[in-house]
Amino acid sequence: MTKIGIVCDSTCDLGPEWLADHDIAMVPLKVTFGTETFLDWTELTPAAFYEKLAAADMLPKTSQPSPADFGAVYGRLADEGCTGIVSIHLTSALSGTIESAIMAANESPVPVRIVDTRVVSAATALVVDAALVAREGGADLDGVEAAAQAAADNVRILFALDTLDYLVKGGRAGKAQGLAASLLNIKPVLTFNSDGIIEPFKKAKGMKKAIAEIAAQVAEASADGPVKLGLLHAQAPDLIAELRAALDVAGARYELLHTVGVGAVIGTYAGPRAIGAAFYRLP
Amino acid sequence: MSAHSRPAAVDLFAAAARALADRVDEVNRLNVFPVPDGDTGTNMSLTLEAVQTDLDRLPSSASIAEIATAITHGSLMGARGNSGVILSQMLRGLCEVARQSTELTPQVIASALDRSTTVAFQAVRKPVEGTMLTVLKDSAAAAGAGVKTGLKLDEFLEAVVEAAFESVRRGPDLLPVLKENGVVDAGGFGLAILAEGFVAALEGHEVRDHDVTLSSGPVLVQPVDDWADDEYLYCTEFLLHGSQADISVLEEYVAEIGGSELVVGDAETYKIHVHTDTPGTVLTWATGLGEVSDVHINNMRRQTAERAAGIKRDAEPTKPVGFVAVAAGQGLKDILLSLGADVVVSGGQTMNPSTAELLEAAQSINAEKIVLLPNNRNIILAAQQVTGVADRPVAVVPTTAIPQAFAALLAYDGSDDLDAIIEEMTAAASEVRTAEVTVAVKDASGKVGPIKAGDVIGIVDHEIEVTGTDVADVTLRVVEHIIGDDETITLLGGEDLDDEAMSALETRLAEAHPEAEVEAHRGDQPLYPVIVSVE
Numbered sequence A: 001m002t003k004i005g006i007v008c009d010s011t012c013d014l015g016p017e018w019l020a021d022h023d024i025a026m027v028p029l030k031v032t033f034g035t036e037t038f039l040d041w042t043e044l045t046p047a048a049f050y051e052k053l054a055a056a057d058m059l060p061k062t063s064q065p066s067p068a069d070f071g072a073v074y075g076r077l078a079d080e081g082c083t084g085i086v087s088i089h090l091t092s093a094l095s096g097t098i099e100s101a102i103m104a105a106n107e108s109p110v111p112v113r114i115v116d117t118r119v120v121s122a123a124t125a126l127v128v129d130a131a132l133v134a135r136e137g138g139a140d141l142d143g144v145e146a147a148a149q150a151a152a153d154n155v156r157i158l159f160a161l162d163t164l165d166y167l168v169k170g171g172r173a174g175k176a177q178g179l180a181a182s183l184l185n186i187k188p189v190l191t192f193n194s195d196g197i198i199e200p201f202k203k204a205k206g207m208k209k210a211i212a213e214i215a216a217q218v219a220e221a222s223a224d225g226p227v228k229l230g231l232l233h234a235q236a237p238d239l240i241a242e243l244r245a246a247l248d249v250a251g252a253r254y255e256l257l258h259t260v261g262v263g264a265v266i267g268t269y270a271g272p273r274a275i276g277a278a279f280y281r282l283p
Numbered sequence B: 001m002s003a004h005s006r007p008a009a010v011d012l013f014a015a016a017a018r019a020l021a022d023r024v025d026e027v028n029r030l031n032v033f034p035v036p037d038g039d040t041g042t043n044m045s046l047t048l049e050a051v052q053t054d055l056d057r058l059p060s061s062a063s064i065a066e067i068a069t070a071i072t073h074g075s076l077m078g079a080r081g082n083s084g085v086i087l088s089q090m091l092r093g094l095c096e097v098a099r100q101s102t103e104l105t106p107q108v109i110a111s112a113l114d115r116s117t118t119v120a121f122q123a124v125r126k127p128v129e130g131t132m133l134t135v136l137k138d139s140a141a142a143a144g145a146g147v148k149t150g151l152k153l154d155e156f157l158e159a160v161v162e163a164a165f166e167s168v169r170r171g172p173d174l175l176p177v178l179k180e181n182g183v184v185d186a187g188g189f190g191l192a193i194l195a196e197g198f199v200a201a202l203e204g205h206e207v208r209d210h211d212v213t214l215s216s217g218p219v220l221v222q223p224v225d226d227w228a229d230d231e232y233l234y235c236t237e238f239l240l241h242g243s244q245a246d247i248s249v250l251e252e253y254v255a256e257i258g259g260s261e262l263v264v265g266d267a268e269t270y271k272i273h274v275h276t277d278t279p280g281t282v283l284t285w286a287t288g289l290g291e292v293s294d295v296h297i298n299n300m301r302r303q304t305a306e307r308a309a310g311i312k313r314d315a316e317p318t319k320p321v322g323f324v325a326v327a328a329g330q331g332l333k334d335i336l337l338s339l340g341a342d343v344v345v346s347g348g349q350t351m352n353p354s355t356a357e358l359l360e361a362a363q364s365i366n367a368e369k370i371v372l373l374p375n376n377r378n379i380i381l382a383a384q385q386v387t388g389v390a391d392r393p394v395a396v397v398p399t400t401a402i403p404q405a406f407a408a409l410l411a412y413d414g415s416d417d418l419d420a421i422i423e424e425m426t427a428a429a430s431e432v433r434t435a436e437v438t439v440a441v442k443d444a445s446g447k448v449g450p451i452k453a454g455d456v457i458g459i460v461d462h463e464i465e466v467t468g469t470d471v472a473d474v475t476l477r478v479v480e481h482i483i484g485d486d487e488t489i490t491l492l493g494g495e496d497l498d499d500e501a502m503s504a505l506e507t508r509l510a511e512a513h514p515e516a517e518v519e520a521h522r523g524d525q526p527l528y529p530v531i532v533s534v535e
Helices: A016-021 A046-055 A067-079 A097-107 A121-136 A141-154 A165-169 A174-181 A207-221 A237-250 A264-270 B006-022 B024-030 B040-056 B064-078 B081-098 B106-123 B132-149 B153-174 B176-181 B186-203 B247-257 B279-287 B300-315 B330-338 B355-363 B377-389 B402-411 B418-430 B471-482 B499-512
Strands: A004-009 A025-027 A030-033 A036-039 A061-063 A084-089 A112-116 A156-160 A186-192 A198-205 A227-233 A254-261 A275-280 B234-241 B258-265 B269-276 B291-299 B319-327 B343-346 B367-373 B394-396 B433-439 B444-446 B449-451 B456-460 B463-468 B488-493 B517-522 B530-534
Touching: A004 A067, A004 A097, A004 A121, A004 A141, A016 A025, A025 A067, A030 A264, A046 A264, A061 A264, A067 A084, A067 A097, A084 A097, A084 A121, A084 A141, A097 A112, A112 A141, A121 A141, A121 A156, A121 A227, A121 A254, A121 A275, A156 A207, A165 A264, A174 A198, A186 A207, A198 A207, A198 B402, A207 A227, A207 A237, A207 A275, A227 A237, A237 A275, B006 B024, B006 B040, B006 B064, B006 B186, B024 B040, B024 B186, B040 B064, B040 B081, B040 B186, B064 B081, B064 B269, B081 B106, B081 B132, B081 B186, B081 B234, B081 B258, B081 B269, B106 B132, B106 B153, B106 B258, B132 B153, B132 B186, B153 B176, B153 B186, B234 B258, B234 B279, B247 B258, B247 B269, B247 B279, B269 B279, B279 B291, B291 B300, B319 B330, B319 B355, B319 B402, B330 B343, B330 B402, B330 B488, B330 B517, B343 B355, B355 B367, B355 B377, B367 B377, B367 B402, B367 B418, B377 B394, B394 B418, B402 B418, B402 B433, B402 B488, B402 B530, B433 B471, B444 B463, B449 B463, B456 B471, B463 B471, B471 B499, B471 B530, B488 B499, B499 B517
Parallel strands: A004 A025, A004 A084, A084 A112, A227 A254, B319 B343, B319 B367, B367 B394, B488 B517
Antiparallel strands: A030 A036, A030 A061, A156 A186, A156 A275, A186 A198, A227 A275, B234 B269, B234 B291, B258 B269, B433 B456, B433 B530, B444 B449, B456 B463, B488 B530
């Protein structure tokens, strides 16, 4: 009986407890306020991060895990008897995390298959979940990797930010950069394109319209059958309630797998009161 | 070749002027000397236009002498800029010979060019080689040689024109600033184009495109926007009438107070052109000598900066689609620009921009296609007329209120399919309902009953739906007329609504409509203290 290891990084925002419960190893990214560095999720909960963010006079900085961080985890899984590992990560267009993973994979005692999801947060979480389901179904290394890759190839994420400031100042705005100048209360609905870069999807007048737009897209994607759905929010459970109501109004059909609160690393760029939905349906 | 009867001489002049006018932008772009303000072609063309105006006044029986007088007079009176003044003197020299001639022969032309060269060089205190002066001198020399070798008129004319363009090409070898910038002299090029236009009309062929490309490659003008502090700031020019002063006195004064100085004409009327930092002083001095007219003062630093910006703009990639919106009020303009409008033309209910203004705005944008947002029912027609006359595809989203333009601009998704854009933007605009609050200027009766001047009125779709005495109350009531299950209320405060009143109104609207998001912005629009929209 072969055992397949599943590794993710902290930016899938599934949190250490859930991941541990499901036997998934997590390598945290890091976030630095001034001179203080914390491991995402394991040393800084989302709530604690947003408290610090509100009090900070400088934006925090984020950094990827080192190859050694990945090497330690791959090595431990091999020691525990894993014969292969599927390592699932946030978009390589916005982070060097995958670079570290690849370097560690080259030194790993067991084969490591790296999956670049080209998305983040709840969307990456759906990919992790697909890998988990495949492993529980008895898939081998190829099978788990293929399941994760299929989810990554089909997953979409739409999200609205209360302000683009964090994204722009953090240098991750991509093609949404130009929206920052608007003088109206525009809540841009953003997405990740197939290259894993953020791009504007629609400019909505106010958060209510942004949420309605996201819900409408989920409804459209579920026209032929329910989608697997993950929701994300940044300290805004009220917006999650609004989004779920909007999904019902729009007639979306879905299986809700996760609702995640974004952690410190994603929160550094999303800022407070972001809201979004990730979804896919295999063709 | 027949004797040059009146219509022929005037037609030839007009043909030459037209050849230059057709290439005025090209000439402007070359302009780096004496000041890189990019107006050489324009100045030469304006000078010729002034001549044309004088020529148009002549009776059909005018003699060649009368035509020559008109050209001399018109070009002196209308001369603009350094190049225009020098051109006027070249024309004066040509006319001195032409007025005594009855036929166009190589001898007459060579003699006229010779005289023209003498007069033009005399007018410039410090002639610079490599410029239009050299082009004229070289053309005159070629004409002299042509007479000696006995060329026939058509061969002779070709030789003179070819010599003019050859001189243009050699200019950068004589004037380093041309070589540094990789250009030929703008004035010299303009003069050669005039010669080609004149000869083409005389010989009855098309105006040909002579290659003046430098051996170093295509002409690339670098934007020059660093204005050296030792340069004079103002190009100052005017006519001085009846001064009776000696030309040398005038020349000495302007040479002392500035640079690029030119004094031409006679004691009856002098044309004075000088670059100086103190145009006021120059004019005070001149008004002490005689009567002053036709004063033109240009700030050359600004001209140069504008030109540099223009060159940079031209160097930027052309956008697929540009947007022109119409609005009154700085706040509204700022919002429109932030949403992606490229140009906002001033206008609105009481001030409708003309088709010409909208056309100019549309064509000023570096974009392949243009979308117009008129934002007022009375401006849609003028906007639609632009579509037929513009130099590129233009389409109109028939917006009748500012908030519709906001929605339309937000709906633009970066596509370049004009039909699809118009459909999408029009659909987005139609989802916005707008009400305007203003004060009635006269007694009237509406469907709400009699209205007195001074009443506050709330207007929806050009109908008065609400009347009252208080802007805030009327706003709250008129919003009830337009709101459905809408999510957003946008309040635009006019110049007559202060910040405090706007903020209070925003709060009252939010209390009245807790289910909606309310946002307030300064629009600073005249006449309407409040424009409010729901969507």
